[in-house]
Amino acid sequence: MLRYGLRRLGWAVPTVIGIVAVGFVLTHILPGDPVQAMIGEFPAPEGYAEHIREKFGLDRPLPVQFWLFLTSLLRGDLGYSFAHNAPVTDIIFTRAGATLALMIPSLVLASVLGVVFGAIGARRAGSRSDVAVTAFTVSGQSVPVFWLAMMLILVFSVRLGLFPVTGMTSISAPESGFGRFTDFLRHLVLPMVTLTLAYMTVVARVARSAMIESLQEDYILTAEAKGLKNGEILRKHVLRNSLPPIITVIGFNFGYCLTGAVLTETVFGWPGIGSLFIQAVTNRDYPVIEGVFVLSAIAVVLVNLIVDLLYALINPKIRRAHAVA
Numbered sequence: 001m002l003r004y005g006l007r008r009l010g011w012a013v014p015t016v017i018g019i020v021a022v023g024f025v026l027t028h029i030l031p032g033d034p035v036q037a038m039i040g041e042f043p044a045p046e047g048y049a050e051h052i053r054e055k056f057g058l059d060r061p062l063p064v065q066f067w068l069f070l071t072s073l074l075r076g077d078l079g080y081s082f083a084h085n086a087p088v089t090d091i092i093f094t095r096a097g098a099t100l101a102l103m104i105p106s107l108v109l110a111s112v113l114g115v116v117f118g119a120i121g122a123r124r125a126g127s128r129s130d131v132a133v134t135a136f137t138v139s140g141q142s143v144p145v146f147w148l149a150m151m152l153i154l155v156f157s158v159r160l161g162l163f164p165v166t167g168m169t170s171i172s173a174p175e176s177g178f179g180r181f182t183d184f185l186r187h188l189v190l191p192m193v194t195l196t197l198a199y200m201t202v203v204a205r206v207a208r209s210a211m212i213e214s215l216q217e218d219y220i221l222t223a224e225a226k227g228l229k230n231g232e233i234l235r236k237h238v239l240r241n242s243l244p245p246i247i248t249v250i251g252f253n254f255g256y257c258l259t260g261a262v263l264t265e266t267v268f269g270w271p272g273i274g275s276l277f278i279q280a281v282t283n284r285d286y287p288v289i290e291g292v293f294v295l296s297a298i299a300v301v302l303v304n305l306i307v308d309l310l311y312a313l314i315n316p317k318i319r320r321a322h323a324v325a
Contacts, residue, residue, distance in 0.1 A: 012301045012302070012304075012305050015297075015301055016294075016297050016298055016301050019293070019297040019301075020070075020073070020290075020293065020294055020297060021066070023289075023290060023293030023294070023297070024066050024069060024290055024293075025062075025066075027286055027289045027290055027293070028062055028065070028286065030281075030284070058286075069290065073294065076089070077089070078092070078287065078290070078291035078294065078295075079286075079287030079290065079291065080287060081280075081285055081287055081288050082283070082284075082285050082286070082287065083279070083280070083283040083285045083288070084285070084288070088287045088288055088290075088291040089291070091276065091288060091291075092273060092276070092288070092291050092292065092295060095271060095272050095273045095275075095276045096272075096273055096295075098168055098270060098271050098272040098273075099261055099265070099270075099272035099273045099274065101188070102188065102191055102192060102195065102261065102264070102265070102270060102272060103195070103254075103257050103258075103261055105188075105192055106191075106192045106195035106196045106199070106257065107195075107199065107250070107253060107254060107257055109192070109196045109200070110195070110196045110197075110198075110199040110200040110203060110253065111200075111203055111250050111253075113196070113200045113203075113204075114199075114200045114201070114202070114203025114204040114206075114207055115203060115204075115207045115239070115246060117133050117136070117137070117200070117204040117207075117208075118133075118203065118204045118205070118206070118207025118208040118210075118211060118246075119207065119208075119211060119234055119238075119239070120133055121133035121134060121204070121208040122207070122208045122211035122212045122215060122238070123211075123234060125212055125215075130208075133204065133208065134205075134208075136201070136204075137201040137202075137204045137205045137208075138201075138205075139201075140197055140198065140200065140201030141201045141202065141205075143198075145194060145195075145198045145263050145264060146263045146264075146266075146267055148194050148197060148198065149190070149191070149194045149263070149264055149267040149268060150267060152190050152193060152194060153165055153190065153267070153268075156190060157190065163186055163187070163189050163190050164186060164187050165268075165269075166268050166269030166270075167187055167268075167269050167270075167271075168184065168187050168188075168270055168271055169183055169184055169187060170183050170187075190268065191264050191265070191267075191268045191270055194264050194268075195257060195261070195264055199253045199256065199257060202249055202252075202253060202256075203246065203249055203250060203253065206245050206246055206249045207242065207246050209245075210242035210244075210245045210246060211234070211238050211239070211242045213242075214237070214238045214241045214242050215238055217241075219237060220233060220237065220238070223237055244311050247307055247310050247311060248307055248311065250307070251303050251304050251306070251307030252304075254299070254300065254303045255300040255303070255304075258274075258296050258299070258300065261273070261274040262274035262275075262277055262278065266278050273292060273295075273296075276288065276292070277289065277292045280292070
């Protein structure tokens with residue numbers, strides 16, 4: 001198990017470096033001039049633009065800029081934001097709490113509800129409930145996240161007035177205490193429902209397929225012959241043997257959720273990393289774009305590493321194969 005974990009960790013490092021390199025190149029070949037974005041349409045003193053380029057190292061060749069970026073990254077320095085005039089690390093970590101407050105409950109709900117709906121469909125395969133689950137999951141995967149977010153706003157905010165339209169808290173909310181917490185929850189509901197519905201469908205489809213396959217195995221007939229009830233069979237045998245693909249898709253959902261969070265945070269005005277990324281692209285703020293790339297890459301690779309370790313933990317074949325190797 002230790003050898004397997006070290007191997008996966010060894011692959012994780014060059015993966016992150018590769019993603020960082022691709023992100024750096026794509027960022028710098030995008031059309032637009034960050035210096036011009038900073039100056040705007042206002043007249044600037046002669047030589048001011050050149051001074052800014054020299055100050056932030058934008059006048060140097062791209063390989064040199066990439067080398068300086070890597071050396072700074074090894075020291076834990078993500079650079080200095082052009083637009084915010086502040087360290088990128090401080091800016092991102094200030095916004096990270098809002099993104100995690102949205103992503104974590106959404107992913108947990110999507111995973112739990114996805115497994116529940118998958119079990120309902122698998123237990124009665126071919127029945128009306130299974131057809132309903134299948135239709136719901138296919139529809140959920142077909143609907144774009146931003147469209148779903150706007151429809152929820154239109155129905156529950158504009159028409160019914162049940163939840164706020166944008167933001168994470170209201171201006172009139174108390175500064176602390178239970179009142180501020182309930183105000184935060186009211187703002188959280190719609191974006192959380194958006195992400196939950198978007199990624200629950202993937203888990204449900206994978207869980208349903210895996211459980212139907214497990215239900216056809218011989219050990220299920222043995223369990224039924226022993227007199228176990230359907231609920232016990234699903235819980236003790238079917239779910240346990242269906243976990244590998246379910247855990248894998250939950251890990252993939254984390255990476256997809258980062259993409260979905262960009263759109264969801266933009267639609268709902270949620271002050272997280274996703275909306276920060278959109279602002280950075282608009283302002284051509286290279287250090288912030290690269291910083292988001294780096295931290296997102298590390299987070300996704302780390303989550304997939306954890307998924308691989310869990311996969312080996314619940315699958316004895318992987319442990320034995322790498323123990324022999």
